[in-house]
Amino acid sequence: MQKQTDRLSNTFSALADPTRRAILARLASGEASVTELAKPMKMTMPAVTKHLKVLERANLIRRGRHAQWRPCYLVAEPLKEAADWVEQYRIFWEQSLDRLDAYLKVLQAQAGKDPSEPKAKSKNKSKRKKKADGSN
Amino acid sequence: MQKQTDRLSNTFSALADPTRRAILARLASGEASVTELAKPMKMTMPAVTKHLKVLERANLIRRGRHAQWRPCYLVAEPLKEAADWVEQYRIFWEQSLDRLDAYLKVLQAQAGKDPSEPKAKSKNKSKRKKKADGSN
DNA sequence: TTGTTATTTTACCATTTCGTTACTTAACCA
DNA sequence: TGGTTAAGTAACGAAATGGTAAAATAACAA
Numbered sequence: 201m202q203k204q205t206d207r208l209s210n211t212f213s214a215l216a217d218p219t220r221r222a223i224l225a226r227l228a229s230g231e232a233s234v235t236e237l238a239k240p241m242k243m244t245m246p247a248v249t250k251h252l253k254v255l256e257r258a259n260l261i262r263r264g265r266h267a268q269w270r271p272c273y274l275v276a277e278p279l280k281e282a283a284d285w286v287e288q289y290r291i292f293w294e295q296s297l298d299r300l301d302a303y304l305k306v307l308q309a310q311a312g313k314d315p316s317e318p319k320a321k322s323k324n325k326s327k328r329k330k331k332a333d334g335s336n
Numbered sequence: 337m338q339k340q341t342d343r344l345s346n347t348f349s350a351l352a353d354p355t356r357r358a359i360l361a362r363l364a365s366g367e368a369s370v371t372e373l374a375k376p377m378k379m380t381m382p383a384v385t386k387h388l389k390v391l392e393r394a395n396l397i398r399r400g401r402h403a404q405w406r407p408c409y410l411v412a413e414p415l416k417e418a419a420d421w422v423e424q425y426r427i428f429w430e431q432s433l434d435r436l437d438a439y440l441k442v443l444q445a446q447a448g449k450d451p452s453e454p455k456a457k458s459k460n461k462s463k464r465k466k467k468a469d470g471s472n
Numbered sequence: 473t474t475g476t477t478a479t480t481t482t483a484c485c486a487t488t489t490c491g492t493t494a495c496t497t498a499a500c501c502a
Numbered sequence: 503t504g505g506t507t508a509a510g511t512a513a514c515g516a517a518a519t520g521g522t523a524a525a526a527t528a529a530c531a532a
Binding site for chain 4: 369370371381382385403404405406
Binding site for chain 1: 342344345346348349351352353354357360364365366410412413415416418419421422423424425426428429430440443444
C-alpha cells in the first residue's frame with residue numbers, strides 16, 4: 201500500500217490526511233471499532249480499513265481482537281519522533297533574527313554531525329544574507 | 337501538483353519526503369539556489385524544482401530573485417502549526433496511564449468544542465478500557 | 473444449521489506523485 | 503550579436519493513493 205522506507209516519511213505521510221488525523225483524534229479518547237470510526241465519516245468501510253492500514257504501518261495505531269471486533273488504539277511514539285524533528289525548527293518561528301544568527305554560529309562551530317536530516321551542515325559556510333532581498 | 341485543501345495536510349505531506357526534509361535542513365543554515373540544493377541530491381534539476389514547488393505551496397519556503405538565481409529560503413510558520421497539532425498528543429507518549437485517565441476526564445468534562453481535528457469529542461462517553469485486552 | 477454483524481479482501485478506477493529527458497526562458501557576459 | 507549559466511516547462515511513465523462495489527472471512531447467536 202506504500203513503499204516508503206524511512207520512519208519519519210511514513211509518519212508524516214500518514215498524518216497528511218484529515219480522515220486519518222480525525223481517526224487519531226477519536227482514538228485519543230479511547231479505543232474504537234472500525235464501525236465506530238467509520239460512522240462519522242462520509243466514506244465506506246473498506247476506505248476506513250485502508251486508512252487504518254496506513255496508520256498501522258506507520259505504527260500510529262495497533263489493533264486488538266474481541267470476537268468479531270478488531271478495536272484500534274492509539275500509539276503515540278511515532279508522534280514523538282515527528283515532534284522532535286519539527287522542534288528543531290522552533291527557533292525559526294520563535295526567535296528574533298539576531299538570536300537566529302547566534303544559533304547558526306553555534307551550528308557552524310559544531311561542524312556537521314547529523315548527515316542530512318535536520319540541523320545544519322558543516323560545508324555551508326555561514327550563508328544567511330537578508331532574506332527577501334529581491335522580490336516577494 | 338496536488339489538490340489538498342487544508343493547511344495541515346499540505347504541511348505534513350510536504351514533510352513526508354526525505355528529499356524535501358533535506359532541503360529544509362539545508363535552508364536552515366541559510367538561503368540557497370536551486371543548483372546548490374540539487375548538487376548533493378541524486379536527482380535532476382527538474383525533480384528538485386518540483387520538490388521546491390511542493391514546499392512553496394506548503395508555504396515552507398519562499399523564493400527571492402537575484403538576476404538568474406532564484407534563491408530559496410525557509411519559512412517556518414507552517415511548522416509551528418504542525419508542531420502545535422502534534423503537541424496535543426504529547427501526553428500520550430509521555431505521561432503515565434493514570435495521568436492519561438485524568439486528562440481524559442478533563443476532556444470529557446469540557447465536552448466537545450473542536451469538531452474533529454484533535455482533542456476529544458463530546459459524544460464518546462468515556463471509552464478507555466485496558467487497551468490490548470485480546471491479542472497482539 | 474442458518475442468519476447476523478464486523479471486518480477484510482478483491483478487483484477496479486481516477487488522480488497524484490516522483491522521477492525522467494528534451495526543450496524553453498531568463499539574465500548575464502563578451 | 504552569440505554564448506553560457508540558472509531555472510522552469512512539457513510530455514511522458516511507473517507507481518502510489520484514495521475511493522468504490524461486490525464478494526469473502528470470522529465470530530457470534532438462535
